Amino acid sequence: MVTRERPRPLRRRPTVSVVVPCYNYGRYLPACVQSILTQEGVDVDVLIVDDASPDGSAEVARTIAVDPRVQVIEHVVNQGHLATYNEGLAKATGDYLVLLSADDLLTPGSLARATALLEAHPEVGFVYGFSAAFNDRTPTPRTRATSWTIWTGAAWLRENCERATNPVSTPEVVMRASVMHDLKGYDSRVPHAADFLLWLRAAARAHVGRVNGVDQAFYRVHGANMHVQEFGGMIRDITERNAVFEILFTEEGDRVEPVRHLHTAARAALARTALSLACRAYELNDGGDELPERLADLAESIDAEARGSRLWRRYERNVRRGRRPERPPRLRRLADRVDRRVRWGWWRWRGIRV
Structure with a gap:
């Protein structure tokens, strides 16, 4: 079940603990922590966990910690991102918790908007929203919430298992x-998809909320090449998302029993994703000679029924044509940009990826 309602104001000042993991992001730390300490309507405390950064981040953190609301943990030896996250979250003491990377920012009023929903709905386990991407200059944020969406945990699981995509960026989450x-943090078995597993496991325990119509955080983009990221990194991404669903449906037991059948839907969605990328790698003449075959093999290994699908037939037509796209790559890329823009708009509005 999914409901929408008008936002309500906070009735008290809840405490929010914000964990700021940092590795070589000392230059971003002051702005990040300032975006936390200036939040209105809530009482905040900040725990910076520096993971043995060689760039002087610990010194920057100690300077910031003159504010009594800020504490610092300094690792002597680098422990990796998930261990750093989990250490900080285990020490947090607030009513609500946030994990905010040192290079990201909260928008004004973000914590009050999220905790207002959590306070009004004690059945909700975590709240998210929209994180606006930025590079160096932060855009002007939208700060007036238009509505709240509340999903039952089973409904949110259904939406995201059927699509097998992660609709949550992370910096906007208040849990x-x-x-x-109860979750005990992030699972190191899926280091590149641990956040997705955390959200799914949380939805198996509680309802999920979203603040609509606003920018809850700013997510910093560091200029990674999108084609390399999409085609080169998606094999690992799809493999880890598949592992996420294996863990969820194998280990959560009775918590996911009402939606256990969705494991089949999740496998089918991941196989479709792999095949779509295999076709696009051919049609855009991108990704190298072996990548489409590797993606097709991955699709079949996840869902054996993928071989008889319409996408598989499209892939086979591309194989027969070789590197001779059915449409010029320029037109295909234009169609891709339009499709991505539509999908992005849907996600921004509804909070679920398509």
């Missing part, structure tokens, strides 16, 4: 502390 402590 109830009791839920996070």
Whole structure:
């Protein structure tokens, strides 16, 4: 079940603990922490966990910690991102918890908007929203919420298993502390998809909320090449998302029993993603000679029924044509940009990826 309602104001000042993991992001730390300490309507405390950064981040953190609301943990030896996250979250004491990377920012009023929903709906385990991407200059944020969406945990699981995509960026998430402590943080078995597993496991325990119509955080983009990221990194991404669903449906037991059938839907969605990328690699004449075959093999290994699908037949037509696209790559890329823009708009509005 999914409901929408008008936002309500906070009735008290909840405490929010914000964990800021940092590795070589000392130059971003002051702005990040300032975006937390200036939040209105809530009482905040900040825990910076520096993972043995060689860039002087610890010194920057100690300077910021003159504010009594800020504490610092300094690693002598680098422990990796997930261990750093989990250490900070385990020490957090607020009513609600946030994990905010040192290079990201909260928008004004973000925590009050999210905790207002959590306070009004104690059945909700975590709240998210929209994170606006930026590079060096932050855009002007939208700060007036238009509505709240509340999903039952089963409904949110259904939406995201059927699509097998992660609709949550991370910096905008505010989680109830009791839920996070029950989850015990991020799972190191899926280091590149641990956030997705965390959201799914939280939805198996509680309802999910979203603040609509606003920018809850700013997510910094560091200029990674999108084609390299999409085609080169998607094999690992799809493989880890498949592992996420294996863990969820194998280990959560009775918590996911009402939606256990969605494991089949998740496998089918991941196979479609792999085949779509294999076709696009051919049609855009991109990704190298072996990548389409590797993606097709991955699709079949995840879902054996993928071989008889319409996407598989499209892939086979591309194989027969070789590197002779059915349409010029320029037109294909234009169609891709339009498709991505439509999908992005849907996600921004509804909070679920398509």
